[in-house]
Amino acid sequence: MVPDSIGWSLDPQLERDSVAAGDLALCQIRLMNDANYPWLLLVPRRRNVSEITDLTDADQAQLMREIAQAGRALKAETACDKINVAAIGNVVAQLHVHVVARFRNDAAWPKPVWGRLPARGYEKEAIDRLLTTLHRRLANAPA
Amino acid sequence: MVPDSIGWSLDPQLERDSVAAGDLALCQIRLMNDANYPWLLLVPRRRNVSEITDLTDADQAQLMREIAQAGRALKAETACDKINVAAIGNVVAQLHVHVVARFRNDAAWPKPVWGRLPARGYEKEAIDRLLTTLHRRLANAPA
Numbered sequence: 491m492v493p494d495s496i497g498w499s500l501d502p503q504l505e506r507d508s509v510a511a512g513d514l515a516l517c518q519i520r521l522m523n524d525a526n527y528p529w530l531l532l533v534p535r536r537r538n539v540s541e542i543t544d545l546t547d548a549d550q551a552q553l554m555r556e557i558a559q560a561g562r563a564l565k566a567e568t569a570c571d572k573i574n575v576a577a578i579g580n581v582v583a584q585l586h587v588h589v590v591a592r593f594r595n596d597a598a599w600p601k602p603v604w605g606r607l608p609a610r611g612y613e614k615e616a617i618d619r620l621l622t623t624l625h626r627r628l629a630n631a632p633a
Numbered sequence: 634m635v636p637d638s639i640g641w642s643l644d645p646q647l648e649r650d651s652v653a654a655g656d657l658a659l660c661q662i663r664l665m666n667d668a669n670y671p672w673l674l675l676v677p678r679r680r681n682v683s684e685i686t687d688l689t690d691a692d693q694a695q696l697m698r699e700i701a702q703a704g705r706a707l708k709a710e711t712a713c714d715k716i717n718v719a720a721i722g723n724v725v726a727q728l729h730v731h732v733v734a735r736f737r738n739d740a741a742w743p744k745p746v747w748g749r750l751p752a753r754g755y756e757k758e759a760i761d762r763l764l765t766t767l768h769r770r771l772a773n774a775p776a
Contacts (some may be wrong), residue, residue, distance in 0.1 A: 509760035541716055543701050543708075554697040558686050565686075573684055578742035580735060592723060600723035602747045 495535035501584040524609035528591040580593040638678035644727040667752035671734040706770040
């Protein structure tokens with residue numbers, strides 16, 4: 491059987507803005523290179539998918555499980571006040587789901603993060619540390 | 634068996650900002666009273682739920698089905714260019730999922746809608762017409 495992910499490739503803008511943080515069954519998990527907020531992207535490894543409803547029912551169900559998994563990992567990692575989840579895609583058409591850890595004292599609170607502040611790149615040590623712990627939390631979480 | 638929805642009530646701010654558009658198995662569907670964009674809210678009828686991960690696994694799966702159902706109904710109704718989906722909840726804690734029809738020529742495109750423009754209330758005839766057709770589309774859609 492040919493895997494559904496054959497021929498899939500990551501959108502170049504998503505690739506520039508974020509770094510790989512691991513693969514779950516459906517999605518590539520990426521960490522946005524923006525130290526303003528701990529911010530994951532979940533990108534289903536499926537070709538030509540822009541809307542959630544472009545996924546099969548089984549993939550939609552798996553996407554929800556991975557959104558929950560990413561949210562739990564991020565909350566455990568950061569002890570944030572709120573998780574924000576969104577699939578917007580008005581600029582980058584490739585389906586990607588934002589899972590963002592928000593704090594009552596973050597720079598954009600209580601507004602959503604999109605289009606609010608310029609990205610502030612991580613220091614190399616900080617992003618390496620965050621990737622290591624996130625990767626472990628995602629790997630150990632129930633799918 | 635006591636239904637899980639016993640004791641649930643809609644957050645007062647969500648009630649002020651939107652009108653009921655029908656009930657699905659899990660969520661009350663509401664139409665935001667904002668003619669800038671056709672904009673639904675899905676509010677799970679569950680008490681004390683703020684994050685998606687506060688729902689049971691079964692309710693999470695049902696929420697995804699209802700997000701897809703609402704997105705398909707909205708797309709069929711409006712022929713929009715993109716559906717935006719988000720669970721933010723930094724201001725209103727009660728879990729509510731936004732499903733918004735976006736157009737390349739709408740007033741906020743390509744930015745997200747939250748905190749962008751003041752709500753522009755519908756004319757009574759327009760909202761009644763939209764509610765009637767949305768209600769029919771949601772009732773006839775596969776769950």
